[in-house]
Amino acid sequence: MRWRVLGFLGAAQLMLILDVTVVAIALPHIGADLPVGRETLTWTVSAYTLAFGGLMLLGGRIADLLGAKRVVLAGLALFTAASLATGLADSTGLLLGGRVAQGVGAALLSPAALSMVVTLFEGPERDRALGVWSALGGGGAALGLLLGGLLTAGPGWPWVFYVNVPIGLVIITALAVLAPRQRATAPRAGLDVLGALLVTASSGALIYALVNAGDGGWLTPATGWLVLLAAVGYLAFVLWQRTTRSPLMDVALLVRRPVATGTFLILMATVLMIAVFFLGTFYFQHALGYGAFWTGVLFLPVAFATMLGAHLTGQALARRGARPLAVTGLLTAAVGLGLPALWTDPVTVTVGVAIAGAGTGALYVVASATALGQVAPHEAGVASGLVSTFHEFGASVGAAAVSSVAAVSLVGDTLTGFTNGFTLAAVAAGAGALVAAVLTPGRAPSAP
Template sequence: MEEPDPRRWRLLGLLAVAQFMLILDVTVVAIALPHIETDLGLRRETLTWVVSAYTLMFGGLMLLGGRAADLFGSRRVVLTGLIVFTLASLATGLANGPELLLGGRVAQGIGAALLSPAALSVVTKTFDGEERNKALGIWSAMGGGGSAIGVLLGGLLTAGPGWQWVFYVNVPIGLVVFAVLWRMLPVDLPATRDGRIDVPGALLVTAGTGTAIYALINAGDRGWLSLATLGTLAGAVVLYGVFAWVQRTVRSPLMDLRILTRRPVAAGTFLILVATALMIAIFFLGSFYLQHFQQYGALRTGLLFLPVAIAAIIGAQVAGRLVGHVGARLVALVGFLIAAVGMAVPAIWDGAIAIVTGTTVGTIGIGAAFVAASTTTFAQIDYREAGLASGLLSTFHEFGASLGVAVVSSVAAASLSGTVSTGFTRGFTFAAITAAVAAALAVVVVPAFKSSTGAVHAH
């Protein structure tokens, strides 16, 4: 039997740092958004796209990244994605208007979409058995912690050298990680040489989701049941339908849609979609509440999210240890119930203490739900499908982020641009109800099995 590479844990650490950067970049802008809004004169809708443009491209092209890892080898795709993300971060920091800002965010998303599933594929191939449980516990903690720590780091950088540094900080880290990974990543053979990259499929699924997000962002102003909102959502459904048709007819589809008919995969993707939407929603609401309504500075706001960062890591680590013993269904149920209780706190009580306490408690549950999502998705995945499944799970993660910020931006529209707190109350109430409904659905959709071999967590 071949001895495992003794450097495998160091390699995991480097890949986790790279992944940490990608997930951090979803939330690191949360604290900086009010400052970007002032400096560049952005409207609420445009400001929402600063988050959604990145997560949309990240999610929309994730399957393409997973497929590319299978076709060209994980090493090439990891390094390509990392350098694209790093250079795009530099361009975004240099932005002096909405065009370059959003263009840079799009490019960051493209780099992230290549890097993330390829890096995750390396992890799944490097570890096995109980070691994989431990490795993916670290991966989960870095990903879940990245979302929360992004808000803290965003506050420190925005209050210090300026909001541009929430993007500039990626440059030196990215270059160092690239140089080390260039030497450490093993040269791997492609998982398959039969096939092509389905670019039309990737563009269609991205366009469909982008159209849906556009409708949700503007629903707060146009009305949720207005002709414009419903018509735009119908357009998104049509684009998804065309995507499904293309996947059934092209020679080398982006994905085999039949994978979504497997109960574990469908359940896992549902769990991660909801968990990420809730995570991003409460960060978005909390940041604007503390800065716009309470008039706290960026540094104070960032520091108040420190317990939230710790909570995300604790939730993922505890769930990673328990999921093999009690099963993903129970972890998901308890995780979403904890999230619902946490988000009910700022929905019922007003004030900074309620915001911080509620988001801290809620994030423990969301971190656990992330682990339940990954263990469920990968419970019955074949080795040859690792790249596709990694990309699929990560796709729903980023789509969840895009949809979460789009919906709460509309639900809380009045409070984001004004001085009333009713929009924030509605936003947290909506999030708490969503978490409670997800807990109930988890009992129905998540299979009742225990994983002893480990599973992959997208973020």
């Protein structure tokens, strides 16, 4: 029964991950249909991931207070309804509004679902379950591009949102019957709405700075003030968490070495993965003129490589330990991203992003197991929320950064922007490997 529940929870999580990548391949068509420019297309990704990540801690806290099953069902219902509304959008405002609503539903669903996985399984079974969870998320991200290509080339881009509706209804029905009811794991307390708003607004300022830097410049006063505003907001969030009676999170949890390592690795994995998808889909469709379907087909190797990397890492984690696997994953991603940075041709790009996918798939498993392997049951919701928060912030930061670095190629006929984008991602992966070598614990995490 537990593994059946895991299957439906994984399918729900898969929808949330797909909603980043399935939209990525439809972006050129959305831009031509509405029509909108580069900034709005970037926000079509970032509005979802910003709401998703910014409210994730609140969603994890609600799961601890009300019980994970209730929050999973409520979040899935909201996400399903918002998907229908987004598909019906005929203007920029409705499109972005629907994406924000999807993000709110995802922020409730994702940490609650991961909390259920952590509490349903123990010991070695938990590592295997997290491996399945990570493989679904990482591989699904790449499979989303194939699905997005099929839907966009067939009935049209609104169907990348409509497809969530029947699937969501089936999962809601199944989990309502199969999932065991879980009691609250934390004492009743108020919800820290102000804390959630502070972290979301601060992240929004940072993403806005990154998106606008593509046109306004990286070293302009406007960019500097926005980055400073984000830094001040994050500092205010930390201070508020230390003084409020009902904090959104225990700040001390984030400075624990396993949790800090896990959040760093999940951030890096998502930044690199979204760079692959964003740059790849525009390179194949805008620069080479390939259709949405064939672009999705070219990303199939990324899907298989990501799932393979996650599967092999899940099996090796207990034997090898987290540190060598984290460093290997980041170095593999650096090599893969470095290939299209040096030779921007279709074959090299396809091979390079597949290699990078294998590296990021490994990172997903190491990040989840490291961050969640040593938390107490009453902290599972918040810890899961932290991991998922940094996952979505990584998508927001990655989309904004590569969009600005590659701006000249997204709107013009040159390949310079794509080369710069892949170079930035490769350098970030190499630098991340150095940090991981110092920060990551050497031994595999053990269950509490």
